Amino acid sequence: MSKYITIKDIANELGISKSTVSRALSGDSSNVKAETMKLITDTARRMGYHRNEMAVSLRKQSSHNIGIIIPEIVTSFYMTFISHVQTILHKHGYNVLIATSNESYIQERDNIEMMEHCMVDGLLISVCDKERNIDQYRRIESVGIPVVFFDRTVEGVEASQVRLDDYIMSFFMVEQLIRSGCKQIVHIPGPSRIRNGYERLRGYRDALEKFHIAYNPDLVLPPALSAEEGGQVVAEFIDKNIPFDAVFGFTETALIGAKNLMQKRGLRIPDDVRVCCMAGTTLCTLVHPTITAVEQPVEQMAEEACRLLMHNIANSGKHVEDVVLRGEIVERESTVKPTS
Structure with missing residues (x-):
């Protein structure tokens, strides 16, 4: 017997035509007697028949x-x-x-x-x-x-x-950091292959410009998406001994990795460095300290x-x-x- 039970299998089992079985299984009670309809549907159930949805899709x-x-x-x-x-x-x-x-x-x-x-x-x-x-x-x-x-x-x-609106929301997020006193803000960007990454970086740069803070390419780290990547790029940055007072992440996963690394290095959040990100979800509430984020x-x-x-x-x-x-x-x- 084949892997899937077909209308032909049911017809052979009962010794009736495939067209009658097909009409019965499609609910055509006007052309199939009630007792025949019941016999066919009961047999189909017993044999494990399932309607071929792909075939139905082709017809419809x-x-x-x-x-x-x-x-x-x-x-x-x-x-x-x-x-x-x-x-x-x-x-x-x-x-x-x-x-x-x-x-x-x-x-x-x-x-x-x-x-x-x-x-x-x-x-x-x-x-x-x-x-x-x-x-x-x-x-x-x-x-x-x-x-x-x-x-x-x-x-x-x-x-x-x-x-x-990635540009506006990243602009507002960085603006909030600046208004709270931060001036050396690190950005963990997304890959250039992602449109959101460009828009969020643009918002970061324009917020700095609004407050007459010079853009420093040393504070823009290599792209990171995962927690592992976030921790790695921040570790390499810290080793350069460049002063910073905030980190703004493209996404929460990379930022959480960065946050964990900074805490292992003895930095206190938010006392020594403030951190925040775009695209926050419930993950931001499950770590300590909880993370400020733009939520979609x-x-x-x-x-x-x-x-x-x-x-x-x-x-x-x-x-x-x-x-x-x-x-x-x-x-x-x-x-x-x-x-x-």
Whole structure:
């Protein structure tokens, strides 16, 4: 017997035609007698038959599946986003397929092709590289699969996107550090391949300029995403004996690694150095001291991404929006010096 039970297997078991079995399993009670319908459905259940959803999708030209491609699963941001998306799409009859690129544009390309083979009705993508897969994004849209980019977005693709105002929020975060007395602010940037990294670095530089603080390239460290990378770049920086009084991180994971390293080196936070980051999640509340961060409106981002995607699925159109959301600076222990 084959691995999967088919309509032909059920027909052979009962000695009736495949068309009758097919009509019965699709609920066509007008063309199948009630007793025959019951016999067929009972036999299908006993034999372990499951409807071939891929075949149904081919007939209906819709799989009711939405693909989500994310760059990593270390932080809780993406899992929270996916949870909200699943809740929203489930109400509209959609299932969700999830793939992780692990910060590899090659893996992301494979994920896109896999989602296409699974006949998804649309894609939500947070990219790992702002340029490498532009051709794939354009191709997938050209074959009729709508795409909405979220969080990490791209330019030069005619598709909707939902993102944080990274420039403004990083500007405000650094401005807050400066107003609290910090003047030698270290920045742990994101990789240049990520659009957010450029915008957050630009916000950092412009905040310094506003307060007439000279930009010092020695205070901008090599890019870091993971906690291990964050600790490594800060360790190398400290060894240079360059004075600093604050650290502003591209993301919380790198900053937490940096924070842990600084504490091991005997630096007190926030007494000796204040630390904060962009894209904070609950991780920022699970360490000591808790970390000041710009937090993204994850639920709103999920709602907007789903709205845009479902609109283009329903209308088979090319409606394009650039939705820019405002984050919130949540001040915690890492930047607030205790009063004596």
